[in-house]
Amino acid sequence: MNPTLRHDYPSADDVQLVGWAKSGDADAFEQLVHRHRDKIYARAMIMMRNEEEAMDLSQEAWVKGWQRLHQFQGDSSFATWMTRIVINVCLDELRKKKRMRAESIEEMDEESGGVERQMPVQLINPTEGLEHTELRKRIDEALAKLSDAHRTVLMLHEFEGLEYKDVAKRVGISIGTVMSRLFYARRRLATLLQGLKRERTQ
Amino acid sequence: MKTNEQYLELQAYADGQLDQLEGLPPGRRAELERMMADDAEARGLVEGVRSLSQLVRANEPVHTVPASREFYWSQIQRKIESAERAGTRAQTPASPRGFWLRWWLPVLGASAVAVTSFLVSVGGLPITRAFGETAVSDRGSDSSGAVVFRSESEGVTICWLD
Numbered sequence: 578m579n580p581t582l583r584h585d586y587p588s589a590d591d592v593q594l595v596g597w598a599k600s601g602d603a604d605a606f607e608q609l610v611h612r613h614r615d616k617i618y619a620r621a622m623i624m625m626r627n628e629e630e631a632m633d634l635s636q637e638a639w640v641k642g643w644q645r646l647h648q649f650q651g652d653s654s655f656a657t658w659m660t661r662i663v664i665n666v667c668l669d670e671l672r673k674k675k676r677m678r679a680e681s682i683e684e685m686d687e688e689s690g691g692v693e694r695q696m697p698v699q700l701i702n703p704t705e706g707l708e709h710t711e712l713r714k715r716i717d718e719a720l721a722k723l724s725d726a727h728r729t730v731l732m733l734h735e736f737e738g739l740e741y742k743d744v745a746k747r748v749g750i751s752i753g754t755v756m757s758r759l760f761y762a763r764r765r766l767a768t769l770l771q772g773l774k775r776e777r778t779q
Numbered sequence: 780m781k782t783n784e785q786y787l788e789l790q791a792y793a794d795g796q797l798d799q800l801e802g803l804p805p806g807r808r809a810e811l812e813r814m815m816a817d818d819a820e821a822r823g824l825v826e827g828v829r830s831l832s833q834l835v836r837a838n839e840p841v842h843t844v845p846a847s848r849e850f851y852w853s854q855i856q857r858k859i860e861s862a863e864r865a866g867t868r869a870q871t872p873a874s875p876r877g878f879w880l881r882w883w884l885p886v887l888g889a890s891a892v893a894v895t896s897f898l899v900s901v902g903g904l905p906i907t908r909a910f911g912e913t914a915v916s917d918r919g920s921d922s923s924g925a926v927v928f929r930s931e932s933e934g935v936t937i938c939w940l941d
Contacts, residue, residue, distance in 0.1 A: 607852050614851060619842040628845060635844070639855045640862055709838065717840035734794070735835045741796045752799065756787045763790075763831055770831075 591655040599646050606646075610639055613656050617663045623732055624667040626721050634670055638663035660737070668729070668748065676725040719769040727762035730755055781821070785814075789821055793828035 584597060586608040597605035617638055621631035641662050649658055707715065720728055733744045734755075744755045781789075791797045792811050814821045844851055 603856070607856075610852055610855060611848055614848075615841070615843045618844045619840065622842040623840060631842070632844070632846070632851075636851070636855050636858060640858045643855075643859050644862065713838045713840050716835060716838050717842075720840065731835075735832060736839050741791070741794075741799050752801070753787075756791060757783075760787060760790050763828060766835070767827065767831055770834075 592651065595646065595649060595651070595655055598643070599649075606643055609655060613659055614639075616656060617659055620660055620663050620732075620736075621667055623717075623720060623736075624664070624671070624725070624729060626725075626728075630670070634666050635663055638666045641666065664733070664737070664747070671725050671729065715770070716766075719766050722769060723762055723765055727758050727765070730758040731762040731766070734759060785821075786824065789815075789824050790828050793825040794832070 583604060584593075584602075586594065586605060589597075589605070589608070591609065591612070594605045594609050598609065614635070618631055618635040621635040621638070622628070625631050625634060638659065642659050645662075649655065653661075720731070723731065729748060730744055733739045733747060734741070739747065741752050741755050741759075745752045748755070750758075788797065788800070788803075788807070788811060791800055792808070797803065797808055797811075811821075815825060816822075846854075
């Protein structure tokens with residue numbers, strides 16, 4: 578990291594900051610980190626469900642971001658590019674810790690095609706009337722109760738907006754497995770949120 | 780009650796991903812649409828998937844870094860510097876001194892030991908003769924078979940164990 582000419586970093590947009598950072602300006606990169614750190618950390622937190630791991634992996638993603646900055650061509654936004662990096666870092670970690678496999682007999686049954694024996698997704702305004710912040714918190718709590726494998730597929734499809742084939746490619750599973758994991762994750766999430774509705778009406 | 784395949788196809792329909800399914804028979808989309816028109820459970824599933832998806836997307840959980848800007852950045856900076864140092868070490872060619880120490884010193888040492896062994900075993904030469912007048916030798920006892928060579932001018936001591 579070389580000391581370079583200081584610019585007006587807070588007023589600069591991401592494109593300018595990336596340009597300066599590419600030429601070795603660490604202060605410009607620090608500004609990018611400051612701008613997007615919560616989003617990148619949140620992705621890691623949703624995937625890992627552990628504060629310490631999320632801190633460590635989000636920082637690892639920023640290190641990779643700095644090292645690969647010359648590869649960033651601006652086809653997507655800088656935040657999207659960084660999000661992709663942190664997701665890959667977390668996926669690698671989950672694979673390393675073998676947390677991406679089906680974890681129970683129930684899940685193995687679901688992966689081999691047992692969804693027809695399960696209650697379909699049903700959701701009738703379970704969160705109606707909840708404050709936005711409270712709702713987010715409840716959804717986060719429900720997500721935490723999913724397995725890593727199910728939560729990852731759901732997150733990639735819902736939050737990253739990836740199509741089935743792209744989810745399959747990123748995670749390294751078949752489209753059929755993506756579909757069944759997504760179905761199971763939704764069914765479980767719907768059940769957890771229905772529980773929230775019951776809890777609130779009592 | 781539907782089949783596993785039907786549930787998953789209905790979900791794919793709700794997600795707008797039906798076209799991605801390989802080997803989907805032609806006319807399957809129309810079949811699913813007919814199913815939804817006639818069957819409340821199928822309709823409920825598609826509506827359920829869509830409303831849950833909407834709810835989750837609109838309420839993405841928020842987490843903030845549990846550390847100050849300075850602390851978080853200092854840790855990243857440390858990791859970057861450490862990675863750069865490791866990368867530099869891996870990429871930088873060895874300095875001439877390092878190269879000498881790594882490759883030639885062991886080779887010369889091994890050669891010296893080999894020559895000494897050869898001269899002593901083949902010629903039966905006293906160690907003093909082998910290393911000339913500057914050498915000071917001390918033949919160990921016959922039982923131990925140890926030979927010590929010291930050159931004052933070179934400042935070198937070699938101990939050879941038989």
